[in-house]
Amino acid sequence: xxxxxxxxxxxxxxxxxxxxxxxxxxxxxxxxxxxxxxxxxxxxxxxxxxxxxxxxxxxxxxxxxxxxxxxxxxxxxxxxxxxxxxxxxxxxxxxxxxxxxxxxxxxxxxxxxxxxxxxxxxxxxxxxxxxxxxxxxxxxxxxxxxxxxxxxxxxxxxxxxxxxxxxxxxxxxxxxxxxxxxxxxxxxxxxxxxxxxxxxxxxxxxxxxxxxxxxxxxxxxxxxxxxxxxxxxxxxxxxxxxxxxxxxxxxxxxxxxxxxxxxxxxxxxxxxxxxxxxxxxxxxxxxxxxxxxxxxxxxxxxxxxxxxxxxxxxxxxxxxx
Numbered sequence: 327x328x329x330x331x332x333x334x335x336x337x338x339x340x341x342x343x344x345x346x347x348x349x350x351x352x353x354x355x356x357x358x359x360x361x362x363x364x365x366x367x368x369x370x371x372x373x374x375x376x377x378x379x380x381x382x383x384x385x386x387x388x389x390x391x392x393x394x395x396x397x398x399x400x401x402x403x404x405x406x407x408x409x410x411x412x413x414x415x416x417x418x419x420x421x422x423x424x425x426x427x428x429x430x431x432x433x434x435x436x437x438x439x440x441x442x443x444x445x446x447x448x449x450x451x452x453x454x455x456x457x458x459x460x461x462x463x464x465x466x467x468x469x470x471x472x473x474x475x476x477x478x479x480x481x482x483x484x485x486x487x488x489x490x491x492x493x494x495x496x497x498x499x500x501x502x503x504x505x506x507x508x509x510x511x512x513x514x515x516x517x518x519x520x521x522x523x524x525x526x527x528x529x530x531x532x533x534x535x536x537x538x539x540x541x542x543x544x545x546x547x548x549x550x551x552x553x554x555x556x557x558x559x560x561x562x563x564x565x566x567x568x569x570x571x572x573x574x575x576x577x578x579x580x581x582x583x584x585x586x587x588x589x590x591x592x593x594x595x596x597x598x599x600x601x602x603x604x605x606x607x608x609x610x611x612x613x614x615x616x617x618x619x620x621x622x623x624x625x626x627x628x629x630x631x632x633x634x635x636x637x638x639x640x641x642x643x644x645x646x647x
Contacts, residue, residue, distance in 0.1 A: 328358040360390035374612045375399040398612035402429040426624040430487040431600040434620045437569040441556025444567040454543040454557045458550030470524035471517030477527045478634035485544040486630040505644040506531035512645045
C-alpha cells in the first residue's frame, strides 16, 4: 500500500486511515522498504525485526534487516523456499552476530507441552500431533497454488519442528516413515489463478521411526477444522490422553477476541495465547538475553525444512503408487 501501485489498489483508503492512526496515536511510522527505516540510535537500544511475508521474499528481507541494524529477528515459518536458501540466511545471521528465532508457535503451545508430559509419564506410548485447517473442498485449488511449497513445508512444518526439537528427528536419524493410506489423500488440482497443476496432500498422516527407536506420528487435514490436537496412545492403540488447542478455557475467550479484532482469519483467535507467549519470549531474549525457552532457532528450521524435503517424495510415492 505504500508503493505507487498500492496507493490505488483495493483497500488503499482503509490502509491510509490505519496508517494515520498508527502514526498519530501510537507514534508508529510506516516505510515502503526496510532500507528506508532510520538507523538505530543509542548504545543500549535494541532492534527486533519481525519478518512475516511471502516465503520467497524472506531471504532478501533478512539480509535487509541485518543491514538495518537488527540485533534479533523473528522469522515466520518455514523461513525460506528451500534448504539451501535458509542455510545461507543462517550463515549470514551468524556472521553478523544476529539471533534468528522462528515463529513455530506450537513449540511453546500448552497442548503440545501437556501432550509430551503425558507421554513421558507412560513409557512406550506413541504421540500423534494433529493439525487441522478449515478450507472447504472447493478452496483447495487456491490453497495448493498459494502454498505451492507443499503441505509439509507449509502447514505441517509446525509439527516437523516439534519432531526436530523434542524427538531428535532429522534426515540422519530417520529409520523409516510410513503413510497411513486410509487417512491420507494426495491429489493434483489446477490453480485458479495460473491454471497450472499443483500436486499436494489435502490430508496426510504418517509415522516416523528413528534409528534410536523413537516413534511419533503426524496428521494434517486441510479441511478438518480449526483445532490442533495432541493424542497419547499405548503401543496397542488405546488412547491414554488428548489435549487440544484451543482448550475449553481459551474457547470461552474467543468471542471477546473477535469483538476486539473483528474480521481476522479464525486461526488468529485460536492461536492467540500461544503466539503471545512466543513473541514475549523472543522480545525478552532480544532485550536482555533471557533464553527463549522452547522457541525454535533457525538451525531447527533448517533441519525441519530438510525433513520436509526428504519426506515429501517418499510419502507421495507411497500414496500414489
